[in-house]
Amino acid sequence: MVSQLTTSERQYALVTLLLLGLGGLAMAAMGRGDPIAVHGYIVLLFAIGLSFVVMAGYYAPEPDKERLSRYYDDPTRVGIVLSIAWAVVGMFVGVWVAALLAWPDLTFDQAWASFGRLRPVHTSGVIFGFGGNALIATSFHVLQRTTRARLPGQFAPWFVLLGYNLFCVVAASGYLIGVTQSKEYAEPEWYADIWLVVVWVTYFLIYLRTLARRKEPHIYVANWYYMAFILVVAMLHIVNNIAVPISWGSAKSYSVYSGVQDAMVQWWYGHNAVAFFLTAGFLGMMYYYMPKRAGRPIFSYRLSIISFWGITFFYMWAGSHHLHYTALPQWVQTLGMTFSVMLLVPSWASAGNALATLNGAWHKVRDDATLRFMMVAAVFYGLSTFEGSFMAIRPVNSLSHYTDWTVGHVHAGALGWVAMITFGSIYALVPWMWKREAMYSPKLIEVHFWLALSGTIVYVFAMWNSGIIQGLMWRTYNESGSLTYSFIDSLVAMHPYYIARAFGGLLFLLGAIVAAYNVWMTIRQSKLEAAQGKEDADIPLFARDAVQAGE
Amino acid sequence: MKEFFHRKIERNAIGFVVAIVAVASIGGFMEIAPLFTIQETVEEVPDMRTYTPLELAGRNIYIREGCYACHSQMIRTLRDEVERYGPYSLAVESKYDHPMLWGSKRTGPDLARLGEKYSDAWHVAHLINPRDVVPESVMPKYGWLMRNELKIDDLGEHIAAQQTVGVPYTQEMVENAVQDARGQATPDTDAAAGVAQRYGDATHVRAFDGDPSRLTEMDALVAYLQILGKLTDKAYQQAATAEVQ
Numbered sequence: 001m002v003s004q005l006t007t008s009e010r011q012y013a014l015v016t017l018l019l020l021g022l023g024g025l026a027m028a029a030m031g032r033g034d035p036i037a038v039h040g041y042i043v044l045l046f047a048i049g050l051s052f053v054v055m056a057g058y059y060a061p062e063p064d065k066e067r068l069s070r071y072y073d074d075p076t077r078v079g080i081v082l083s084i085a086w087a088v089v090g091m092f093v094g095v096w097v098a099a100l101l102a103w104p105d106l107t108f109d110q111a112w113a114s115f116g117r118l119r120p121v122h123t124s125g126v127i128f129g130f131g132g133n134a135l136i137a138t139s140f141h142v143l144q145r146t147t148r149a150r151l152p153g154q155f156a157p158w159f160v161l162l163g164y165n166l167f168c169v170v171a172a173s174g175y176l177i178g179v180t181q182s183k184e185y186a187e188p189e190w191y192a193d194i195w196l197v198v199v200w201v202t203y204f205l206i207y208l209r210t211l212a213r214r215k216e217p218h219i220y221v222a223n224w225y226y227m228a229f230i231l232v233v234a235m236l237h238i239v240n241n242i243a244v245p246i247s248w249g250s251a252k253s254y255s256v257y258s259g260v261q262d263a264m265v266q267w268w269y270g271h272n273a274v275a276f277f278l279t280a281g282f283l284g285m286m287y288y289y290m291p292k293r294a295g296r297p298i299f300s301y302r303l304s305i306i307s308f309w310g311i312t313f314f315y316m317w318a319g320s321h322h323l324h325y326t327a328l329p330q331w332v333q334t335l336g337m338t339f340s341v342m343l344l345v346p347s348w349a350s351a352g353n354a355l356a357t358l359n360g361a362w363h364k365v366r367d368d369a370t371l372r373f374m375m376v377a378a379v380f381y382g383l384s385t386f387e388g389s390f391m392a393i394r395p396v397n398s399l400s401h402y403t404d405w406t407v408g409h410v411h412a413g414a415l416g417w418v419a420m421i422t423f424g425s426i427y428a429l430v431p432w433m434w435k436r437e438a439m440y441s442p443k444l445i446e447v448h449f450w451l452a453l454s455g456t457i458v459y460v461f462a463m464w465n466s467g468i469i470q471g472l473m474w475r476t477y478n479e480s481g482s483l484t485y486s487f488i489d490s491l492v493a494m495h496p497y498y499i500a501r502a503f504g505g506l507l508f509l510l511g512a513i514v515a516a517y518n519v520w521m522t523i524r525q526s527k528l529e530a531a532q533g534k535e536d537a538d539i540p541l542f543a544r545d546a547v548q549a550g551e
Numbered sequence: 552m553k554e555f556f557h558r559k560i561e562r563n564a565i566g567f568v569v570a571i572v573a574v575a576s577i578g579g580f581m582e583i584a585p586l587f588t589i590q591e592t593v594e595e596v597p598d599m600r601t602y603t604p605l606e607l608a609g610r611n612i613y614i615r616e617g618c619y620a621c622h623s624q625m626i627r628t629l630r631d632e633v634e635r636y637g638p639y640s641l642a643v644e645s646k647y648d649h650p651m652l653w654g655s656k657r658t659g660p661d662l663a664r665l666g667e668k669y670s671d672a673w674h675v676a677h678l679i680n681p682r683d684v685v686p687e688s689v690m691p692k693y694g695w696l697m698r699n700e701l702k703i704d705d706l707g708e709h710i711a712a713q714q715t716v717g718v719p720y721t722q723e724m725v726e727n728a729v730q731d732a733r734g735q736a737t738p739d740t741d742a743a744a745g746v747a748q749r750y751g752d753a754t755h756v757r758a759f760d761g762d763p764s765r766l767t768e769m770d771a772l773v774a775y776l777q778i779l780g781k782l783t784d785k786a787y788q789q790a791a792t793a794e795v796q
Contacts, residue, residue: 101658104682104689114691125773178615183650211564218561224571231568232575239579244715246708252611254709256716259645260593261586263653268579305557312571316578325627326653327642329592332582339578402657475631483634489659492687549714 001074002057004067013054016159021047027191030249035179039170039251046166071144075157077433079137080426081210081523082165083130084516087419090125091509097122098502112176120175122185126414127185127277129168130201134422136161136203139226141429142288143207147214148425156206163199167192179251183266185273186240190253192483193241200237204230221304225284228312232276238496240269250453260327268319273391275315278413279381282421283311283350289425290374291357294364299356303349310346312338321392333394340392344385348527351382369445373424376453380416384409399471404494408463415508423448423515430522440521448518455507462504466497594643599783601647601718602775603750604732609775611709612651612768614615616693623654623664624779637664637780638790644782647718659690664780671759674773695758696769697763703732734768737763 001009027040100106100115107113140157144150151157171188174180180187188196207230211219243253257265291298298304320328320336355378358365365375387409391400398424400406427445431438439445473490477483586592602610611621615706626632628639641661645651654661668675673684678696681688693728706728714720724731727745734742735756743756759773 024615101689104691107691109692109694111695114616114693116620116691119617119620175617180614180617181650182614182617182619182652184655208564208568218558219564219567224567227568228575231571235572235575244712246705246712250708252709253715254712255650256719257651258647258649259643259651261583262649262651263645264583264586266650268583272579296659309574313574313578316575317582318578320582321653323653325629326625327640327645329586329589332586335582367697398627401627402623402655402661406656408665474635475629477631483631487635488685488687491658491689498689 001078002054003060004063004072004074005057006062009153010054012155013158016057017047017051017054021051026121031251032249034250035174035177035220036189036249036251036380038177039174039179039191042170042173043166043503046169048120050162062259067322068150071139071141071152072151072154072157073144073433074154075161076137076141076429079133079140079161080430080433080519082161083133083137083422084426084512084519086125086133086168087512088121088509088516091505091512093118093122093125095240095502095505095509098505102498102502111178117175117178120180121172123185124168124171124187126174127273128417129165131278131282131418131422132164132168133161134426135226135229135277135285136164136287137227137288137417138289138425138429139207139281141283141433142220142222142226143210144526146220146288147210147216148214149210149213151206152209152213153206156202160199160203160206163195163202167196167199170195174251181241181243181253183240183255183257183269185267185270186237189251190241190243190245191251193237193243197234197238200230200234204234209388220286220288221298221301221308222287225280225287228308229276229281229284232272232280232312232316236269236272236276240265260329263323263326264320264332267318267322270313271319271322274413275311275318278418279315280311282418285425286354286374289421290354290371292376293368293371293374293424293428294361296357296359296361299353299359303353307346307349307353310349311343314343314346318343318392321397322401324394324397333512337392337394337397337420341389344389347385347389348382351378351385354378354381369449370424370427370439372449373420373427373445373452376449377417377420379425380412380420380456380541384413385413386415399475403467403470404463404497405467405471408460408467411463412456412460415452415459418457419508420452421509423452426515426519430519434523434526436522436526440518440525444514444518448514449470451507451511451514455504455509455511458504458507459501460504462497462500466494466501469493469497570750573580592642593646594641594785596643596785599643599646599785601720601724602778603735603746603754604703604710604724604728605735605771606775606778607709607713608701608703608706608732609773611651611773612696612772615775619652619654621654621656621658622660622662623657623689624651624661625653626663627663629750632661633790636661638786641786641789643785644780647713647782649697649713649716649718656674659688662776662779666777666779666781671757671773671777672761674776675760675769678769678772693772696772697767698782699768701732701766701768703729703766708734721749732771735774736760736766 021044024040024043028037028041031037031040097115097118140151170192174188179189181189234481243255244254255262317339318336320332321340325334358375365371391397391409427439470490473485473493476485560570626636626639633639677684678693681690702785707725710720710725710728730742731746734740734746736758737743738756746756747754755777760767760769
């Protein structure tokens with residue numbers, strides 16, 4: 001892969017890695033005795049490791065000029081592999097933390113293995129590791145195809161992809177050693193946050209520069225979503241993470257916001273991370289891969305305009321529905337509820353647009369598990385956005401909030417929508433990227449599909465049951481007018497559902513492992529064939545015939 | 552037919568970017584900006600006190616261990632919650648919480664009014680093995696809190712950073728942070744007297760983990776848990792007034 005870089009790009013890479021390594025060294029030196037030093041060493045090792053990779057290919061001949069007439073897909077290929085690796089890790093930790101709630105002594109008296117430290121490893125691992133890598137990989141692919149332009153340079157895409165993964169590694173390792181800001185889905189500390197801003201700005205510039213080179217007059221709808229994803233996530237990330245570190249040599253910082261203002265900023269961030277990371281970006285994926293795979297154009301252009309601007313505008317008001325009946329002023333709660341209900345319109349417009357696109361291709365949905373992944377994703381998108389609007393209504397929220405119902409809702413979206421559309425897109429993309437007719441095994445895609453679907457259903461039903469039972473037990477009064485159940489009664493009632501949930505998660509994890517194997521074998525086949533092709537090419541023509549004749 | 556207006560926006564990348572940022576900014580701005588300027592957002596309470604250095608260190612352990620993932624600190628304005636946990640939470644009670652720990656999930660009970668509900672010894676036993684005191688509990692064991700010495704040498708920097716983000720600590724509090732942390736967990740010493748002088752006589756000064764000779768992470772966490780809901784009486788006063796009426 002280094003051989004595809006020009007000499008000056010190889011030099012850029014080495015200089016960047018040198019600076020990064022020095023940064024890591026500085027963190028390690030300034031933060032002696034503090035967890036930030038551990039991260040310094042991780043950054044240093046990361047820089048050294050990649051330097052070896054670059055140096056090993058440094059003296060390879062320059063790539064030919066002809067590459068400029070083709071798309072640049074190496075970062076997409078690596079991104080797909082990283083995404084799947086994070087999926088397996090993140091989902092494995094998910095099953096582990098689910099098991100901890102049923103069998104709490106699985107921690108072996110180790111601090112890093114307790115629920116509170118492992119849970120963000122799961123959430124960041126699947127959202128940022130699996131989801132984020134899939135978004136970066138597919139966005140580079142979609143961007144080039146829909147603009148008919150090659151990425152502007154070859155260094156910047158690598159910087160974004162690998163820099164982003166460094167962020168993920170620092171985040172996940174930090175939770176294990178107790179480095180966290182405690183802001184949900186924004187747990188990484190100040191230095192990781194600053195690094196992510198640098199990576200993200202580069203990502204945005206790649207997007208703008210490629211769009212500037214486009215040979216299509218119009219920007220395709222998938223790119224609207226990818227752009228909204230990049231821009232708004234930057235806004236959210238920067239505003240929510242403003243903090244004062246206690247010193248340059250310490251991982252610890254204090255948020256500039258406190259109390260009620262902090263709660264509002266945090267859930268403005270939290271809910272819109274769902275909107276623009278887990279929805280907009282993946283809608284971009286859907287708007288490209290689903291019509292491609294189905295061989296049908298998007299059902300309605302106007303519907304996609306309505307849903308795009310509806311989502312971009314309405315979602316940003318909805319965060320306060322996480323704070324119903326709290327110390328947040330009621331007018332903000334009411335606004336949040338109102339916009340959450342209105343959000344159903346653009347959400348269902350998207351889901352409907354996707355399903356209507358499949359009209360005329362339903363026989364393919366029946367036969368092709370890849371397309372079926374995408375179809376089910378659209379259905380779950382419709383279901384979980386309905387559920388979300390419903391749960392945002394204040395009286396409903398009084399029952400559902402703080403319970404497992406919320407967890408079930410998140411997973412209906414995360415497993416049913418985000419993961420399914422990602423796996424569908426990956427199954428469509430991998431054969432294109434590695435120049436194969438199809439995936440190694442269509443049967444295994446089928447197996448994965450049913451594992452994923454049954455896992456999701458078991459998970460969501462378990463959490464609906466436990467969440468609603470919990471909510472009702474907490475508010476049940478007996479005839480004398482006092483509370484019937486103690487808190488611990490409600491916890492005991494959860495036990496069977498926690499086991500069922502862990503089982504559902506396990507099914508989903510098994511599916512991801514099947515996917516990893518399938519992708520791995522597809523790549524291997526492609527490599528084997530390429531090697532064989534070369535061997536054949538090395539045999540002189542007359543000898544090739546001779547070999548055949550001798551058989 | 553006139554060209555559909557959106558076709559024009561789609562041809563201009565920069566215009567599209569500006570449009571997304573503009574449309575996406577409105578909601579957050581309208582909801583968040585007023586919270587900083589409207590006076591009624593947070594109640595005025597003169598007796599609201601700040602965390603002591605030891606309690607702040609305990610709070611940081613609470614954050615480090617991810618306790619907020621299973622415990623909320625926000626009692627909603629619902630009858631059953633008030634009866635189960637105590638008076639509903641007021642905005643002022645987390646005024647000095649950078650960041651807030653309201654939480655979003657109750658795998659375990661709410662902790663907003665946990666302070667003084669149980670004894671120090673109960674907390675220590677519960678944290679070492681929750682199932683020793685609550686057999687059905689699914690909380691992890693936190694035995695290492697008792698084994699780990701508390702890191703206090705940088706507490707002055709912590710308090711100074713808190714000052715920077717707007718918590719009203721005095722310069723004297725910054726300078727005495729390390730000593731105050733030690734003093735709060737070793738009663739009947741000069742250092743202990745300083746804590747009461749700086750943070751008020753109502754401050755808990757005792758060997759929270761039961762061993763005055765060592766300052767452990769357990770001391771800090773229990774000190775923090777015992778102050779939850781006790782930084783001001785406002786919520787209780789309000790509840791009492793409501794009852795009289």
